[in-house]
Amino acid sequence: MQIELIIIGNEILSGDTRDTNGSWLSKYLENLGTQLDQISIIPDQRKCILSTLSQATHRSHLIIISGGLGPTDDDITKKTLADFFQKDLKINKAAQEMVISHYKRINRPWIPQHNHYHIIPEDFEPLPNPVGLAPGLFFQADSFVIVAAPGVPLEFQSMIKEAITPKNLIDIHPMHQLQIRTKNIAEELIFNEVSVDLFKKIRPFAEICSYPRSYGGVDLVIKSKQDIEELKEDFLNSPLRPYIWHIGNLSLPELIIQMATEKKIKLGLAESCTGGLISSMLTDVSGSSACYMGSIVAYSYEIKMEILKVKKETLDRYGAVSKETALEMAQGAFNQLKVDIAIGTTGIAGPLGGTHEKPVGTIGIGLCTKNFSKSDLFIFRGDRLGLKKRFSHAALHELLEVIKTI
Structure with missing residues (x-):
């Protein structure tokens, strides 16, 4: 079976919005034991949509369309599908009932003149939207099937899940x-x-x-x-x-939270160059409150000294970006947050601030536990945001290794 995705949206091509539906659909289909064979990204232009549909209907068996079902003037997918298949746009009772239920779900009145969600091409079937307002569209021809869904990722994903499996659109062979x-x-x-x-x-x-x-x-x-x-x-x-x-499939923060929770280990952070990013990564994991106690974002010398008790002599002698300062930051977090393991990070994310001895990309990572403390300097390459992510992952890997030994 040939499966194709057509992504419609000027905002995708302009770079204003990043498409995530393509990667999600590829992974979803792979987990079902099949694959996505082609992706086309095209603008909200009638001529281009018609041309792409003409090609897709000759080469693919399942054509999934993302985008263009909203209430604005540039949402022309529904009208263009009607033109392509030479169908009239008509009020569909099932679509009307769906839209009413969608609006009731969010306690808002539905005003038909504002979106015409209930008007769809003749012989098309409306698809319920589990999380949004606009219904999707389903059309079955002799040699192919079309499923059209809104481009909003959560709506697209929910609708595709609801459509593909119940309608037996593909043979499922889990990989x-x-x-x-x-x-x-x-x-x-x-x-x-x-x-x-x-x-x-x-x-x-x-x-x-x-x-x-x-x-x-x-x-x-x-x-x-x-x-x-x-x-x-x-x-x-x-x-x-x-x-x-x-x-396995766990992310680094997920694995840390899982292992720390199982071992009843309390975690705390002192962040400078990462600016709270490590804390954000850990608290993105559901259940992190079972082991994660908190973070002190100490960006300035003053906060490092006043809150974390980093010695002035350490800062003057070794600098803010040093393994000595990172260690004292970790020790300060350990004492202030009353945890089992604390991390300290201090580095240069750039583009300014680097020196020959300590170039942009240098980070000091300190770790403190009841039984031992350690720290080291690492050097990575990248831009500011990329380096903050590299710094955060490096610190989390150091943390994971310590958790494994406890």
Whole structure:
């Protein structure tokens, strides 16, 4: 089965809005055992939509459309579909009932003249919108099916889930996947030196996908139609083992929160260069309050000294960006927040502030527990926002290693 996604929206092409529906749909279909074969991103222009539909209906069996179903003048997907299939736009009773229920859900009156959501092409079926207002559209021809959904990611995703499985639009053959998450190793080393023999064993029955991450490390995803759970032990007993920080689908913050919660470890932070980003990453995880106690964002010398009790002599002698200052920040957070493990981060995210000895990208990371303390300097490359993410991941990896030892 050929599956195609048509993304309609001037805002996507202009760069004002980033599309996430394409990547989400690819992953969703893959988990069902099939794949997305083509993505087209086109403007809200009748001629372009008609041309793309003409091509899609000749090459694809399932055509999914994202965008252009809203109430504004440039939302022309519904009208263009009617023109393409030479259908009249008519009031649809089922669509009308859906829209009324959608508006009742948010306690707002529906004014038909404001959006005409109840008017759809003849012979099309309306699709309920589980989280939004505009119904989707479903049309089945002899050789293809069309599903049109709003472009808002949450609405698109909810509607596609509601449409594909209940309507049996595809044959579902779940794919087995195993994700190997690594750090401090380059992709070329994994494939050409470290894992050559293991990959030779795996390739006859599985696909090996590699995803280098902007914050460092490589995620390997093994995909197969057969059960590959036993490959975990193969990886853990392979030369790649020292670089693996997780086998599974958890993010770094999720794994930290899970392990800290299970071990009843209380966590705290003292952040300077990361400006609260590490705290944000941890608290993005549901249930983080079970182990995460808080953060002190100490950007200035004064706050470092007054709140975290960093010594003035340390700052004067070694500077704010140093392993000595990072260590005292971690110790200050440990004492002030009364936690089991505390991290301190202090660095230079740039573009200003770098020196020959301490260039932009330098970060000091300190860790403090009841039984030991340590700190070190690291150097990364990137722009300011990218470096803040690299700094945060580096600090979290240091934290994870300590949690594993407790």
